Amino acid sequence: MRTIVFGSDHAGLGLKNILMEHLAGRFNCSDVGTYSLESCDYPNIAGKLATEVLGLKATGILICGSGIGMSITANRFEGIRAALCANEYMARMSRMHNDANVLCMGERIIGVDLAKAITDAFLDTEFEAGRHQRRVDLIDRQTV
Numbered sequence: 001m002r003t004i005v006f007g008s009d010h011a012g013l014g015l016k017n018i019l020m021e022h023l024a025g026r027f028n029c030s031d032v033g034t035y036s037l038e039s040c041d042y043p044n045i046a047g048k049l050a051t052e053v054l055g056l057k058a059t060g061i062l063i064c065g066s067g068i069g070m071s072i073t074a075n076r077f078e079g080i081r082a083a084l085c086a087n088e089y090m091a092r093m094s095r096m097h098n099d100a101n102v103l104c105m106g107e108r109i110i111g112v113d114l115a116k117a118i119t120d121a122f123l124d125t126e127f128e129a130g131r132h133q134r135r136v137d138l139i140d141r142q143t144v
Helices: 010-023 042-056 068-074 088-096 112-124 131-142
Strands: 003-008 028-031 059-064 082-084 102-106
Touching (some): 003 010, 010 028, 010 059, 010 102, 010 112, 042 059, 042 068, 042 102, 059 068, 068 082, 068 102, 082 088, 088 112, 102 112
Parallel strands (some): 003 028, 003 059, 059 102
16 A cells, blocks of 8 residues: 655644545555644654655655745755645646655645645646656756
8 A cells, every 4th residue: 555654734733634534545644743733843844754755665745834844845855856736737747747756735725625636636646757757857866
């Protein structure tokens, strides 16, 4: 069963929990935190998630208030291609053309139903490779 690694700060905790429940049974869901509404530092959570995604060759989902901080932090890790998505089209394209392995969203930006739809689109879309593989290789080379 495919593993999905979840992480959020306090501002994304509610949506993270809803999405983990939404995917239960379809995927093996792992949670790197946070586990409470107490204020925490999103870079620490994004770092934990990136490390686990790379180690397990898994897919990650990061949620904070806007999704911006999580995506910036996750993309600092070589081998992570984190995509901040606010709609289903962005989720599909990030997988098809960029082989994104981490989905980032903002709980304060999108509603629950849209977040579920974005998550499903991201997880159900395959990388097209072909001409896109060359570009992904160029992206990965930039972080070396």
